[in-house]
Amino acid sequence: MSGTTTAPERFSVNQMTVRQLDLPELVDACLALGVRGVGLWREPVRAHGVDATARLVREAGLTVTTLCRGGFLTATDPHERARALDDNRRAVDEAATLGTDTLVLVSGGLPAGSKDLRGARERIADALGELGPYAAGRGVRLAVEPLHPMYAADRCVVSTLAQALDLAERFPAEQVGVTVDTYHIWWDDTAPEQIARAGVGGRLHAFQLADWITPLPEGVLNGRGPLGDGSVDLREWTTQVEATGYTGPIEVELFNDELWARDGREVLAETLARFMEHVVR
Numbered sequence: 687m688s689g690t691t692t693a694p695e696r697f698s699v700n701q702m703t704v705r706q707l708d709l710p711e712l713v714d715a716c717l718a719l720g721v722r723g724v725g726l727w728r729e730p731v732r733a734h735g736v737d738a739t740a741r742l743v744r745e746a747g748l749t750v751t752t753l754c755r756g757g758f759l760t761a762t763d764p765h766e767r768a769r770a771l772d773d774n775r776r777a778v779d780e781a782a783t784l785g786t787d788t789l790v791l792v793s794g795g796l797p798a799g800s801k802d803l804r805g806a807r808e809r810i811a812d813a814l815g816e817l818g819p820y821a822a823g824r825g826v827r828l829a830v831e832p833l834h835p836m837y838a839a840d841r842c843v844v845s846t847l848a849q850a851l852d853l854a855e856r857f858p859a860e861q862v863g864v865t866v867d868t869y870h871i872w873w874d875d876t877a878p879e880q881i882a883r884a885g886v887g888g889r890l891h892a893f894q895l896a897d898w899i900t901p902l903p904e905g906v907l908n909g910r911g912p913l914g915d916g917s918v919d920l921r922e923w924t925t926q927v928e929a930t931g932y933t934g935p936i937e938v939e940l941f942n943d944e945l946w947a948r949d950g951r952e953v954l955a956e957t958l959a960r961f962m963e964h965v966v967r
Contacts, residue, residue, distance in 0.1 A: 696720075698749075700936040715954050723749045761794070793843060829862075831893035864889055867895075893935070897915050
């Protein structure tokens with residue numbers, strides 16, 4: 687199918703934004719709109735087949751901008767830790783097969799019964815020390831993503847960009863950097879200086895957009911707002927990131943039940959239109 691419109695070269699759609707589309711449908715929808723970048727998720731990729739997915743996107747001429755996700759590295763049980771490390775090595779291998787150089791990490795929450803945030807973060811650092819060289823040897827960078835503090839207990843004890851950089855900077859930049867996601871850090875008035883810090887260190891490995899809307903839905907996970915519907919100045923955030931010299935993909939990642947209930951092709955077209963309106967200068 688030939689493209690009927692041309693999306694900005696740096697625009698990328700994260701697969702979760704239109705998760706109702708299977709991989710062939712997603713590729714077809716991207717080609718119809720001239721979208722050249724996709725961020726993929728491990729579960730649907732593995733369901734379709736990693737090699738088959740790599741072949742599909744390659745033959746379509748699409749670029750895989752990121753793979754989500756690795757991480758969940760805070761376990762204290764030795765067997766759980768070993769399983770997590772093995773799974774992250776598989777994630778690195780999958781990223782390399784798909785042709786992306788960036789594996790996004792959601793670090794993991796507190797183990798059951800624990801209140802030790804500092805200890806959990808140190809276990810993440812220990813894991814990065816093992817995984818970083820493995821990833822770099824396969825041409826993949828690890829991108830630690832800070833999540834909003836409301837997820838600290840169960841999903842991610844790394845809540846700020848400063849915390850993510852404190853971890854990443856223990857390792858070479860070609861091994862470990864960070865993901866900047868507006869949904870998670872838009873509230874943090876120290877984030878601009880941390881974005882600059884990431885840029886100076888060559889650690890800004892991924893940039894993702896979503897808006898913050900209220901009220902949050904029950905369960906809060908699927909409350910990411912379509913671009914322009916919420917409180918985030920998306921154009922200003924993009925300006926801050928680009929001021930570091932970042933010229934990589936800008937990936938829109940939305941978890942939203944209302945969007946998932948709609949036609950995925952329509953959602954993708956709308957997301958691209960909103961990107962043009964609220965992000966492109």
